[in-house]
Each structure stands twice: as structure tokens, then as C-alpha cells.
Amino acid sequence: MHLGALPYAVKHLGLSAPVYATEPVFRLGILTLYDYxxxxxxxxxxDLFTLDDIDAAFQNVVRLKYSQNHLLNDKGEGIVIxxxxxxxxxxxxxxxxxxxGEDVVYAVDFNHRKERHLNGTAxxxxxxxxxxxxxxxxxxxNHVYKRQQDQDFIDALVKVLTSGGSVLLPxxxxxxxxxxxxxxxxxxxxxxxxxxIYFLTNVSTSTVDYVKSxxxxxxxxxxxxxxxxxxxxxxxxxxxxxINKDELERLGDAPKVVLASMASLEVGFSHDIFVxxxxxxxxxVLFTEKGQFGTLARMLQVDPPPKAVKVTMSKRIPLVGDxxxxxxxxxxxxxxxxxxxxSLSKKEEMKASLGSNLKASDPMVTDASTSRKPSNAGSxxxxxxxxxxxxxxxxxxxxxxxxxxxxxTSEWDDFGEVINPDDYMMKPDEMDNISMLGxxxxxxxxxxxxxxxxxxxxxxSKVISNEMTVQVxxxxxxxxxxxxxxxxxxxxxxxxxxPLKLVLIHxxxxxxxxxKMHCSKNSDLHVYAPQIEETIDVTSDLCAYKVQLSEKxxxxxxxxxxxxxxxAWVDAEVGKADEKLTLLPPSSTPxxxxxxxxxxxxxxxxxxxxANKGLQVEFAGGALRxxxxxxxxxxxxxxxxxxxxxxxxxxxxxxCEDYYNIRELLYSHFYLL
Numbered sequence: 001m002h003l004g005a006l007p008y009a010v011k012h013l014g015l016s017a018p019v020y021a022t023e024p025v026f027r028l029g030i031l032t033l034y035d036y037x038x039x040x041x042x043x044x045x046x047d048l049f050t051l052d053d054i055d056a057a058f059q060n061v062v063r064l065k066y067s068q069n070h071l072l073n074d075k076g077e078g079i080v081i082x083x084x085x086x087x088x089x090x091x092x093x094x095x096x097x098x099x100x101g102e103d104v105v106y107a108v109d110f111n112h113r114k115e116r117h118l119n120g121t122a123x124x125x126x127x128x129x130x131x132x133x134x135x136x137x138x139x140x141x142n143h144v145y146k147r148q149q150d151q152d153f154i155d156a157l158v159k160v161l162t163s164g165g166s167v168l169l170p171x172x173x174x175x176x177x178x179x180x181x182x183x184x185x186x187x188x189x190x191x192x193x194x195x196x197i198y199f200l201t202n203v204s205t206s207t208v209d210y211v212k213s214x215x216x217x218x219x220x221x222x223x224x225x226x227x228x229x230x231x232x233x234x235x236x237x238x239x240x241x242x243i244n245k246d247e248l249e250r251l252g253d254a255p256k257v258v259l260a261s262m263a264s265l266e267v268g269f270s271h272d273i274f275v276x277x278x279x280x281x282x283x284x285v286l287f288t289e290k291g292q293f294g295t296l297a298r299m300l301q302v303d304p305p306p307k308a309v310k311v312t313m314s315k316r317i318p319l320v321g322d323x324x325x326x327x328x329x330x331x332x333x334x335x336x337x338x339x340x341x342x343s344l345s346k347k348e349e350m351k352a353s354l355g356s357n358l359k360a361s362d363p364m365v366t367d368a369s370t371s372r373k374p375s376n377a378g379s380x381x382x383x384x385x386x387x388x389x390x391x392x393x394x395x396x397x398x399x400x401x402x403x404x405x406x407x408x409t410s411e412w413d414d415f416g417e418v419i420n421p422d423d424y425m426m427k428p429d430e431m432d433n434i435s436m437l438g439x440x441x442x443x444x445x446x447x448x449x450x451x452x453x454x455x456x457x458x459x460x461s462k463v464i465s466n467e468m469t470v471q472v473x474x475x476x477x478x479x480x481x482x483x484x485x486x487x488x489x490x491x492x493x494x495x496x497x498x499p500l501k502l503v504l505i506h507x508x509x510x511x512x513x514x515x516k517m518h519c520s521k522n523s524d525l526h527v528y529a530p531q532i533e534e535t536i537d538v539t540s541d542l543c544a545y546k547v548q549l550s551e552k553x554x555x556x557x558x559x560x561x562x563x564x565x566x567x568a569w570v571d572a573e574v575g576k577a578d579e580k581l582t583l584l585p586p587s588s589t590p591x592x593x594x595x596x597x598x599x600x601x602x603x604x605x606x607x608x609x610x611a612n613k614g615l616q617v618e619f620a621g622g623a624l625r626x627x628x629x630x631x632x633x634x635x636x637x638x639x640x641x642x643x644x645x646x647x648x649x650x651x652x653x654x655x656c657e658d659y660y661n662i663r664e665l666l667y668s669h670f671y672l673l
Contacts, residue, residue, distance in 0.1 A: 005177025018062045024217050026061050027210045028174035031203045035173040038202040039268035043314035088122040088483045089175045094123050100544035103129035111483045116182040119219045131538050132499035136507030139515040143486040154187040161195045161255040165282030169259045170270040187236040199241045200269045201261040204241040212582045266294040283474040288481040305476045314465040322404035327460045501538050504529045547581040629653045
């Protein structure tokens with residue numbers, strides 16, 4: 001799941017259904033949602049989802065590692081899913097979904113290029129899946145070289161800073177911003193720059209703390225560097241992590257770079273800082289991703305940009321005076337009403353419960369036929385037990401005029417009370433809850449101290465808002481740091497993967513049509529480009545059936561050891577046994593089989609095998625020289641393992657005893673006859 005889509009997905013995660021993600025997406029996803037929720041809460045009465053909704057949704061996240069095969073249960077029985085590197089976000093995934101031997105690859109938002117903290121996508125390792133679902137987002141765009149783009153980015157920042165201006169980078173909470181932080185760290189080190197850099201979100205310190213522990217999910221260079229030097233790439237030297245604007249306000253107009261959430265400029269610190277910077281021509285607002293439709297960021301990215309924009313400035317302030325008094329009175333009234341309702345409800349429940357428990361056989365229950373007469377007006381004797389209740393008459397629904405008594409029926413031995421170990425065992429659901437949280441996983445560990453204090457502040461408050469027009473005098477720029485493969489690369493990847501069917505989503509109509517036409521023109525695959533809410537059928541033309549092997553058939557199969565496996569030819573006929581499809585022995589004698597090469601034959605391994613048999617062997621000119629006259633040469637495509645005819649072993653030499661011996665050894669070791 002893309003981290004930027006999380007705020008819109010919480011309400012649709014289905015609290016009873018599992019969601020699958022990697023550990024970084026799980027951790028950083030929670031922080032992203034907390035940041036979004038806090039940003040919204042500070043400027044509005046936000047009720048799209050609560051923190052409880054976030055926690056409940058993420059309790060159902062099943063965390064997987066890259067390349068880990070996970071077998072689904074219940075309705076998904078028989079389906080295997082596996083996450084692979086997407087190269088777009090930390091922990092981002094390309095999903096491989098396998099059913100009945102056919103693969104469906106879901107690859108939206110992938111990046112083939114290796115970056116400072118991420119490896120390129122693993123999508124290129126898939127060959128001929130039944131269906132490839134990918135996006136046309138960048139189909140019309142071609143990127144410049146990454147090094148050139150990074151240098152242009154730094155040059156643009158330095159130009160503004162040296163002229164006395166400041167730079168605002170509206171960014172996401174914990175996604176692509178990580179790559180930008182490393183770019184700034186690298187160039188600030190190389191150029192010995194001293195301008196301050198601030199990373200400002202509600203959860204900035206928690207974000208970087210978590211990221212420091214995810215080195216194994218990053219690219220190979222970062223992992224190896226940490227192994228050899230213990231140098232963590234995210235021990236930031238030039239970037240200061242802050243969770244409020246206090247430090248920025250102390251700097252005043254001094255040149256600085258601020259990375260602030262949210263990227264949309266709709267809410268969050270970036271919104272307020274934009275309003276402050278916009279009226280100064282010396283400042284720069286540099287967007288690192290395309291704004292979503294309808295947002296302030298998208299409005300400012302048009303060409304030419306607007307000279308003025310209307311914005312709503314909102315902030316949350318505590319209630320004081322008459323407003324506070326009225327609020328407290330209202331809350332007190334609500335509490336009393338709720339307490340009264342709870343009391344009445346409890347009385348009704350007790351009455352119903354006690355009434356249902358009245359039994360004539362219970363000696364503690366008052367019965368008109370067995371009750372004794374009161375000795376006086378102020379005393380009452382109940383049932384068969386001489387208990388005097390003085391001063392009131394028990395209600396008719398009372399069960400017992402005494403405190404409950406429970407007899408201890410525990411077993412004892414010479415060492416004391418016999419305990420049942422099951423009483424101290426955790427229930428599976430309790431263990432799941434603890435494992436989901438992990439050590440130190442409470443809300444206080446996910447939020448920075450200041451953000452947690454703000455969130456847990458129960459003081460009565462209200463939001464005040466006012467609309468204003470902002471004159472946009474600052475410079476505006478856009479550079480693509482979204483981490484997606486460009487159009488040229490997407491076309492190349494699709495051609496390499498060569499799926500049987502291609503489904504294009506998540507792109508403009510123009511980009512989708514362009515990529516669809518390109519793929520249809522250059523290959524014979526079926527291309528689908530569904531509209532929003534349109535359903536398409538990409539069912540395979542092949543039919544897969546589950547069959548069982550009969551004992552009678554398997555008793556006649558001669559298996560042959562090949563490495564860790566056993567292989568055999570099986571000739572059978574399909575029939576039914578116990579209402580199940582079953583492979584039965586053939587009714588007639590099957591035709592003989594040709595020799596088939598199975599596996600990837602390595603001449604070096606075969607050389608060792610022949611040497612162990614006492615033969616003199618050596619490599620000469622890429623071939624294996626066996627004895628004085630025989631030469632083995634490997635030709636064909638060695639990458640297509642296990643396919644008939646894709647590899648050939650040519651035995652050159654005269655028809656002598658060595659020739660037949662070596663051929664016999666080759667067949668016995670690598671061929672199935």
C-alpha cells in the first residue's frame with residue numbers, strides 16, 4: 001500500500017479481514033496516519049476516523065518479509081501471495097499472487113533505479129506471468145539522469161539561500177522524504193554548506209528513529225556500510241528534527257530549508273509556512289511530487305501559476321470565560337444524563353436477572369408458603385435460615401439476605417494447592433495482540449512527546465478560522481522525486497516481463513491510451529485499461545484441476561534421484577475414485593520417451609563427478625576434456641532451466657569405450673530415460 005493513500009483507506013480496511021504489508025509499511029503507516037490525524041485535528045473537528053480506528057485497523061495487519069510465500073486461508077485457500085521489492089518507498093511492494101500454478105503480478109508504483117536508500121524493483125525477475133497489473137502514471141514522462149537531477153535540485157536551493165531567501169519543501173510524512181533527506185545530507189557534506197535544514201512533522205523524530213532500525217530493508221550499500229563501519233545512514237548531521245514551529249520562529253527570516261508535511265498544502269505545517277513565505281520574492285516553494293486534484297499544491301503547479309490564492313487559516317484555541325463555563329455546564333449535564341440512564345439500565349438488568357434466578361427449591365429464596373410470620377413489625381425471618389433482618393422488609397425479588405459465599409473446592413496435596421497450568425496459559429488472541437504491538441509499541445512510542453501531549457490534552461478547545469487572500473510573490477518550482485519509473489523504463493520492463501495479459505490502471509486517460517497502444521503494437525499480448533469501477537475478466541484460458549495419484553499407479557513408478565529430489569515419468573489416464581479426479585494406470589502400453597535434460601547442468605560439477613570415478617578430466621577452451629579423445633561441450637540457453645531442448649550437451653570423439661562410459665555416466669547423472 002502506498003503510504004500517501006493510508007488516510008483514505010483506514011475506513012475501508014475491514015476490521016475483521018487481514019491486511020498484508022511489510023514491517024516498514026506497518027510502522028511508518030501508523031506514523032503517517034497519526035501525523036495526518038493531528039494535522040487535521042489542529043484545524044478542524046476531524047471525525048473521518050479516530051486514533052482507535054487507526055489502532056484497530058493496524059491490529060489486522062499481517063507483516064511479511066520480502067519473498068516470503070504466505071498461504072491464504074478460508075475463502076483464499078489455494079492462493080499464495082509474496083511481497084517483492086518495489087523500489088518506490090521503504091518497504092514498498094510488488095505483489096506476486098499465485099493460484100493453480102499461474103502468477104498474477106500487481107506492480108503499481110515501482111522504480112527500477114537504485115537510489116540512495118532503496119534497491120531497484122524486483123519486477124524484472126518475473127517472466128511470463130498470466131497477468132501483470134501495472135500503472136500508466138509516468139507513461140508520457142521521461143526522466144533526466146538522476147545525478148543531474150540531484151545537482152539541479154541542490155543548485156536551485158543554494159541559489160535561493162545565498163540570496164537571503166528560504167526554501168519550503170512540502171513533503172509526505174515518511175515516504176519519499178527519506179530519499180530527499182539523504183540527498184541533502186550528501187550535498188551539504190560535499191559542499192560544506194552551513195544553512196540549517198529542518199524536518200518538521202508531528203512525528204519527525206519517531207519517523208527517523210524507526211527508519212534507523214530498518215537498514216535491512218534498504219539497499220545493499222547501506223547494509224554493507226553498517227556491517228563494516230556501524231555507520232547508520234540516517235544518523236543525520238545537518239538535518240534538525242522538530243515537531244513544532246517554535247525553533248523556526250526564533251530564526252525569523254534567516255535563510256533555511258524546511259521540509260514540512262503535508263505535501264498537499266491543504267493542512268499541516270506546510271500550509272502555514274507557505275502562507276508566511278509566499279509574499280516574499282526571495283523565497284522558494286519547491287514541490288517534489290505532483291499535487292492531487294483539488295488541492296492547493298496542484299493549483300500552484302499550473303503554468304503559469306496564480307498570482308494570488310485564497311486560503312483558510314485555522315487554529316485550535318482553549319475555551320475561556322463564558323464559553324468555558326457553558327461548556328463545563330453542558331458536559332456536567334451530559335454526565336448526569338448518562339449516569340441516570342446507566343443506573344436505570346442497570347436496575348432493569350438486575351431485576352430481570354434476579355427474577356430469572358428465583359427458584360422455589362432454593363432455601364434462601366423467600367416463599368409465601370414457607371416464610372415464617374414476622375415476630376414484630378420491624379423484624380423479618382426469611383426462608384429456612386434464621387437470619388434476622390431488622391429495619392426493612394426485603395423486596396420480593398431478593399435472592400439472599402447475606403453476602404455471597406463460594407466454597408473453595410480446590411484440590412490439595414502434600415505441597416499445597418494443586419494448580420492447573422492451563423489457567424496460566426495465554427489465549428491465542430492475547431498472544432496475537434502482544435506480538436502485534438511488540439516491545440514499547442504503545443501510542444507513546446509512536447508519537448513524539450510533544451505530539452502525544454497535544455493529542456492527549458483534554459482541555460476544552462475550539463477551532464477558529466478566517467479566509468484570506470495570499471499574494472504569491474515567491475518562486476514556485478517542481479522536480480520529480482516521486483520515485484517511479486519513467487515511460488521509457490515502464491515499456492522496457494513490460495517487454496522483459498512479457499505477461500500474457502496486461503492491465504493498466506492509475507494514469508491519465510492520455511497516458512493510459514499511449515501505453516496501451518504501444519504494448520498492443522509491439523507485442524501480441526491482451527491489454528486492458530478499465531475505467532473507474534469497471535470490472536474486467538482476465539481469467540486464464542487454461543484450466544487447472546486438482547487430481548490425486550492412485551496407489552496402483554504410484555506402485556509402478558520408478559523414481560530417480562536427482563539432487564534433493566526424485567523424478568519419474570508418469571503415464572496415466574484420468575478417472576474418478578471416490579468422486580474425485582484420480583490418475584489411474586494407462587489401459588494400454590504407453591509410447592517410449594525421449595531423453596530429457598532436467599536441471600541446469602554445470603560442467604564444473606560434472607568434472608568433479610567424473611574425477612571421482614577415476615577419469616582424467618580438465619577444461620580446455622570452454623569445453624570439458626575427458627581422457628585423451630572425448631570432449632564435452634555445452635551449448636544452448638542455460639537460463640531456461642528444465643525445458644527440453646533449451647540445453648544440449650555435445651559429446652565429441654570417436655566411438656570408443658571411453659565414449660560409451662562417459663555417455664552412460666552423463667545419462668545416469670543428469671538424464672531421465
